[in-house]
Amino acid sequence: MKKNFKVSVVLPAYNEAQNIEEMLRQLLPILKKYSAYEVIFVNDGSKDETLSILQKMHQKNPAVHYVSFSRNFGHQSALRAGLDYASGDCVITMDADLQHPVAMIPQMIDAWLSGAEIVNTLRQENSNQSWLKRKTSNLFYSILGFMTNIHVPRGAADFRLLDKKVVTALKKTTERNLFLRGYIYWMGYKQVFLPYQVAKRFKGQSSYTLRRMMMLAWSGITSFGIMPLRLASVLGFITTTVGFLYACYVLYMKIFTDMFVVSGWASVLVSVLIIGGIQLIIIGILGEYLGLIYLETKHRPSYLVSQSTLSKED
Ligand code: UDP
Ligand code: MG
Numbered sequence: 235m236k237k238n239f240k241v242s243v244v245l246p247a248y249n250e251a252q253n254i255e256e257m258l259r260q261l262l263p264i265l266k267k268y269s270a271y272e273v274i275f276v277n278d279g280s281k282d283e284t285l286s287i288l289q290k291m292h293q294k295n296p297a298v299h300y301v302s303f304s305r306n307f308g309h310q311s312a313l314r315a316g317l318d319y320a321s322g323d324c325v326i327t328m329d330a331d332l333q334h335p336v337a338m339i340p341q342m343i344d345a346w347l348s349g350a351e352i353v354n355t356l357r358q359e360n361s362n363q364s365w366l367k368r369k370t371s372n373l374f375y376s377i378l379g380f381m382t383n384i385h386v387p388r389g390a391a392d393f394r395l396l397d398k399k400v401v402t403a404l405k406k407t408t409e410r411n412l413f414l415r416g417y418i419y420w421m422g423y424k425q426v427f428l429p430y431q432v433a434k435r436f437k438g439q440s441s442y443t444l445r446r447m448m449m450l451a452w453s454g455i456t457s458f459g460i461m462p463l464r465l466a467s468v469l470g471f472i473t474t475t476v477g478f479l480y481a482c483y484v485l486y487m488k489i490f491t492d493m494f495v496v497s498g499w500a501s502v503l504v505s506v507l508i509i510g511g512i513q514l515i516i517i518g519i520l521g522e523y524l525g526l527i528y529l530e531t532k533h534r535p536s537y538l539v540s541q542s543t544l545s546k547e548d
Contacts, residue, residue, distance in 0.1 A: 241272075243327075245273070248441050251283040257330055264337075272321065277303060302539065314414070320401065326396075342428060351424045352418060353426055356430070357432045378454055397423070400423055409457070463520070465519070
């Protein structure tokens, strides 16, 4: 079993000025039990005092570091930056708002010491999360499971421990629009899941609005499969079959009976509208994927750093 190892804790922070000091007050006593540690806050273009507080904290304790973005690049990019800069033998990512209990850290490290390469956590449903958030999150994981072959368990969050070799592998991916939750699952390795109770946000407000959650959900679905594209073939097949059956019916009536079948224009109108609608939807989906390809081919970095107390590990 490893004895001397370094623990890195990565915390994305967007407007978390009120939470940082409390976070460190709870986190540091736990980390001090290990032989070496570092805490890396990723300031994701906060508009409040987050950066100046981080500068102050770094002066107080040189093991508390920060990487400050040039603007807001989003939670997933902040996580990625934290992993890029972390140098620990294991790296823990967690929220900076105290929703992820620091008390879980020793348990996660123990699981890692007993051989797990990725220690995931699973949020147990409780009332500290809003009803809407719980329902939309469950719905999302069901759709994701259906649309892709990535079966991320319900309640998975970006609160996890990664072994150094997983971090190294992760750094090598050049995918810009990375959906970490699915990607980690896709990576394989020896993974375990630990349940935890989500706490209430210490101070401030969640920055994941419904719109942002939907964007994250869409990026999760599109980055892991082409099922929406396949929908085109399926719908096309169905409408063609229906059209063909209808044509058979009309022909039969015309040839074998003397009934008048060319009755309403309503049926024509309805089918034109439906097929037109389906076509527009499919073109939209094609466009979405085309857009994603376009964004990826530009090879833009996922984030830009304006200042930092660390240099990037290679
Ligand atoms: N966060 C970030 N960039 C953003 C939005 C959020 O780095 O653009 C951070 C935030 O500071 C927090 C974590 O991501 O540490 C989770 O965000 P939040 O608490 O707003 O989401 P929720 O817990 O409600 O899902
Ligand atoms: Mg939160």
